[in-house]
Amino acid sequence: MSKVTAQMSVSLDGCYAGPRFDGTGSWIESAEAAGFFRVTRWATDAMAWRERQGFTGGERTVDSEIIEEMFTAAGAYVMGRRMFDGGEGPWGEEPPFRAPVFVVTSSPREPLVRDGGTTFTFVTDGLATAIAQAREAAGGKDVAVAGGGSFLRAVLAAGLLDELELHVAPVVLGAGMRLLDERLGIDGTEGIELEPLRVVQGPTVLHLRYRVAGRAPLLLDDRGSGGGRTAVRA
Amino acid sequence: MSKVTAQMSVSLDGCYAGPRFDGTGSWIESAEAAGFFRVTRWATDAMAWRERQGFTGGERTVDSEIIEEMFTAAGAYVMGRRMFDGGEGPWGEEPPFRAPVFVVTSSPREPLVRDGGTTFTFVTDGLATAIAQAREAAGGKDVAVAGGGSFLRAVLAAGLLDELELHVAPVVLGAGMRLLDERLGIDGTEGIELEPLRVVQGPTVLHLRYRVAGRAPLLLDDRGSGGGRTAVRA
Numbered sequence: 483m484s485k486v487t488a489q490m491s492v493s494l495d496g497c498y499a500g501p502r503f504d505g506t507g508s509w510i511e512s513a514e515a516a517g518f519f520r521v522t523r524w525a526t527d528a529m530a531w532r533e534r535q536g537f538t539g540g541e542r543t544v545d546s547e548i549i550e551e552m553f554t555a556a557g558a559y560v561m562g563r564r565m566f567d568g569g570e571g572p573w574g575e576e577p578p579f580r581a582p583v584f585v586v587t588s589s590p591r592e593p594l595v596r597d598g599g600t601t602f603t604f605v606t607d608g609l610a611t612a613i614a615q616a617r618e619a620a621g622g623k624d625v626a627v628a629g630g631g632s633f634l635r636a637v638l639a640a641g642l643l644d645e646l647e648l649h650v651a652p653v654v655l656g657a658g659m660r661l662l663d664e665r666l667g668i669d670g671t672e673g674i675e676l677e678p679l680r681v682v683q684g685p686t687v688l689h690l691r692y693r694v695a696g697r698a699p700l701l702l703d704d705r706g707s708g709g710g711r712t713a714v715r716a
Numbered sequence: 717m718s719k720v721t722a723q724m725s726v727s728l729d730g731c732y733a734g735p736r737f738d739g740t741g742s743w744i745e746s747a748e749a750a751g752f753f754r755v756t757r758w759a760t761d762a763m764a765w766r767e768r769q770g771f772t773g774g775e776r777t778v779d780s781e782i783i784e785e786m787f788t789a790a791g792a793y794v795m796g797r798r799m800f801d802g803g804e805g806p807w808g809e810e811p812p813f814r815a816p817v818f819v820v821t822s823s824p825r826e827p828l829v830r831d832g833g834t835t836f837t838f839v840t841d842g843l844a845t846a847i848a849q850a851r852e853a854a855g856g857k858d859v860a861v862a863g864g865g866s867f868l869r870a871v872l873a874a875g876l877l878d879e880l881e882l883h884v885a886p887v888v889l890g891a892g893m894r895l896l897d898e899r900l901g902i903d904g905t906e907g908i909e910l911e912p913l914r915v916v917q918g919p920t921v922l923h924l925r926y927r928v929a930g931r932a933p934l935l936l937d938d939r940g941s942g943g944g945r946t947a948v949r950a
Contacts, residue, residue, distance in 0.1 A: 516935070519935070654907060662729035669747075670747030683915050701753070
């Protein structure tokens with residue numbers, strides 16, 4: 483069955499953009515954009531990303547291979563409404579997805595068919611339904627969560643994500659829009675356990691892929707006290 | 717000259733413990749402890765850590781080698797007051813440092829000499845002074861920041877840290893005590909730039925070592941728009 487995968491570029495402290503744009507002035511000159519450009523620079527420099535956008539140039543590195551692999555693996559995409567609203571204009575007549583995209587929204591809208599194989603279908607009855615429809619459309623390939631950050635967090639929190647890949651840029655932003663935090667709704671008695679699948683150090687960015695094993699209680703274990711290996715529930 | 721190094725075990729979302737203990741009940745049964753034990757489990761399982769604590773058993777893995785290397789590299793330590801207060805009792809007559817330790821505190825106290833080479837010197841005129849004294853005492857070896865988290869963050873924020881190693885446990889805690897966040901005092905116009913030095917995937921934990929290059933302005937760069945490579949200040 484299709485896996486549900488997600489990938490996101492983040493700073494070492496887990497921010498995918500700077501502090502959220504407050505609507506003053508233009509987004510592109512905001513601190514949110516400055517942080518976003520810093521953590522995604524590796525991708526915009528990569529040849530595979532540039533080709534997909536119809537741009538020239540770019541570097542053929544392991545970063546570029548990882549982007550190519552990502553595009554190849556995805557048979558369909560799901561995304562949130564904020565991401566679609568921000569992208570609809572810039573993506574233009576031939577968006578980079580070249581596959582069915584399911585947009586989770588509260589506003590019904592007719593499907594939007596674009597050139598190059600991208601169709602946007604608007605799903606008004608929630609995340610799980612959108613993912614089910616995307617699986618159906620993916621033809622055995624993966625369903626990729628296209629973002630944005632809040633949407634990805636919601637997919638993870640709902641237990642619907644199979645694999646998470648973070649592209650960690652070597653920078654600490656300190657302030658910014660954080661991917662994984664209290665809004666996951668974990669209360670300190672459990673964690674979301676992961677299993678490392680792959681680590682690739684690119685020219686600057688570190689690519690970390692994990693299988694999401696799911697929520698599990700945190701244990702108080704006394705191994706550190708020199709005793710045995712018994713564990714009791716915290 | 718001696719480098720100032722720090723290492724910390726964190727979850728994938730950057731927490732080194734669960735939500736801060738509120739004083740109700742016992743620490744060891746708190747959510748703070750449950751998160752702390754989850755992210756440090758790799759170390760308590762490692763033979764090199766257990767040997768230092770005088771415990772038997774443990775596993776001789778790459779994790780154990782990394783701990784051994786860390787103890788060997790450190791010629792002196794600096795630590796915060798909360799860490800010392802929490803450790804003074806449990807560390808007992810023969811603390812695991814076996815080297816001079818400089819404790820930053822507001823309470824003057826005579827030096828405390830313990831067995832096995834550990835001495836605690838209490839420094840009341842700040843972080844920079846404590847680090848300078850530790851350098852002097854380190855005999856050309858590294859000055860290691862022994863923690864805790866707030867103290868490490870303060871050293872990084874003050875521009876006094878040369879190398880940071882994170883041991884990333886494959887778990888998302890969501891809620892917890894976060895190492896790198898707004899309290900670094902970065903305002904969204906700059907980031908702390910890092911340079912990847914080493915990546916080691918242990919049996920479970922990922923060991924990431926960075927050189928701290930220092931604060932630098934975040935740039936708005938238009939590479940992603942298909943244009944050239946000019947960058948303007950955000």
